[in-house]
Amino acid sequence: MAWTTLWRALRRGHATEPAAPLDEDLTQALAARLHRASIAKLGRSLTIRQVDPGSCNGCELEIAMLGSVVYDLERFGLRFAASPRYADVLLVTGPVTRNMEDALLRTWRATPDPKFVIAVGDCAIDGGVFKGSPALLGGVDAALPVDAIIRGCPPSPTAILDVLCALIEAHAPDRPAAR
């Protein structure tokens, strides 16, 4: 039975028709729609890895609040990653201690390019009140190239969120606003 069916099918030739010629206009219109939708929905996203190479923990407290129900940073396309290997942004707090230099550099090297480094808080900017201590390298820029800074001791969750949203918008000037 099966052999007969197979024989007939082979004699009849392909049942599948060749693809119809493309409607170029329609295809272009669909491609443009898809591009807009993907930029709006997927292009507005940054994955963040927080690193503390010397903070007093004040900045961590405020950064941690970003994930809370009050600030809910994920609605802006921002999320925290457990590993630098998935991160676009390193959010670095505190001065850089000599004891953390190696771990900070390793974390930076583990972050794929392109990557942004944001120095969060007065200590991360130039060492803050700890400036000049022989136990420190200095601010974050003593160890890494810094792309943006957020002032404050510690900066409020709102201030941190503002800069993160601005970072998304700065790199997508033609994209619709997130908020």
Next chain:
Amino acid sequence: MTVRALLQAAPALPCHPVPRRLLSGAAWAEFAAALATDPSLDLRALWADPTHVHALLVDPADGSLHLASVAVESGLYTALSPARPAAAWFERMIRDLWGHTAADGLDLRPWLDHGAWTASPPLAARPSPNVAAPDLKEFLPVEGADLHRILVGPVHAGIIEPGHFHFTCDGETVVRLEIRLGYLHKGTLGLLRGKSPRTAARFAARLSGDSTVAHSIAFARAAEAACQATIPPRATALRAVMAELERLANHLGDIGAIVNDAAFPLLQSRFVWQREAVLRASDAAFGHRLMMDLVIPGGVASDITPDGAGIILSVLEGLEAEWPRLLASHAGSASLQDRTRTTGHLDPQLAARFAPGGVIGRASGRNQDCRLHPGYPPYDGMTLGAITRQDGDVEARIQVRMAEVMASIALLRQLLATLPELAPNAVLAERLQGVTAEGIGWAEGFRGDIWHWLRIEGGLIAHAFLCDPSWRQWPLLEAAVIGNIVADFPLCNKSFNCSYSGVDL
């Protein structure tokens, strides 16, 4: 001789509010031996200056303080760690910062010195260029065919401070945890030297950011004790308002973090929402969400805002209204209780040997709260009791925090209802002009008892030690986690919530 008799027999050096007893080398050795057989005094802190080693002992029964010192001879002093194992971490720190070695100490491995400093020991009279890098790979040996190791950190997966956790496991069960800290060493004690207490206060405020108010209070009280200044009653009351707000915010955040690690984010979101409300009320009342730099030697940096008390009271009302639902949700979830009960058990007898303060001590039966013993204003005139549990597990530590949230609300209402009249701060600079003086101050932070010691010479800080409660708590986390599965470590760790920056100095 007993510990007390040895201290009584030694000459008293001026320090306020208690004298510092200078023991001879032989008397200190006797003192070290007597500590092994006399459990009636807790060792709360051990530190040094370029020539001496100092110990703080507290009688847990009445909170009376005793300070003991010994001169370091040829770089050596008799170790206290054989009698009091909690001394081991302090002894490692003393060797790294001042270069004094604890003879016959339990553990002589480096601690804060990771071999990265330019000069070492940094607080010694004459530091030398750092040449020999200490071997960080030196962990305690483990034996057994089926054991494996899990190495975590210093960069952790969450938004927390850095530290290295070295687990040895038998299958899923942890058989040993060794913690390696020091990554956050900022040289804070060195930065304090040569500054006036007013200038140096900002370093105390940043020893551990979550305890900025409590550390600032202990620091200010040490400076005020040194020059025997009294501050206006309103400043005392406002400090306590800030301290209780800080306690509330941290306890709410901690309870939320623990239940979140048991996969209960719904409940966490409510605790964190309430934490945010407290932070906003603190901002509205004092102009800073964490209330940093607002407690200063001599008083407070600014008064409470005109509508501050009203905003705080309305937040307390909201928290109190939701509280029964939060408690019911916590107690009624069998899967949550399954994770928190019996987990991370801290044996009360072991706790007694390390004398941990705060929630960790009180959840293992220790009736210690330095707002009560030795006490300090304004708490000495208020209704307050130490909240204890006997179980010593993660659940007990949650329950102590929950009870303390309610206690802090009651204290805040009392304080805000009876705020004394506005009065100017005490001016310490005048009293300190060219003066040599010593003082010790304390405060109960959300983690426990904080002790700050200052030696002032010529009006400026010559030597200082800022002791976070975590010194005597971290080693107990190593013990409490043994026998638990690796997946329960986050619960154990969050329920302890020790400070990294606070002990990295």
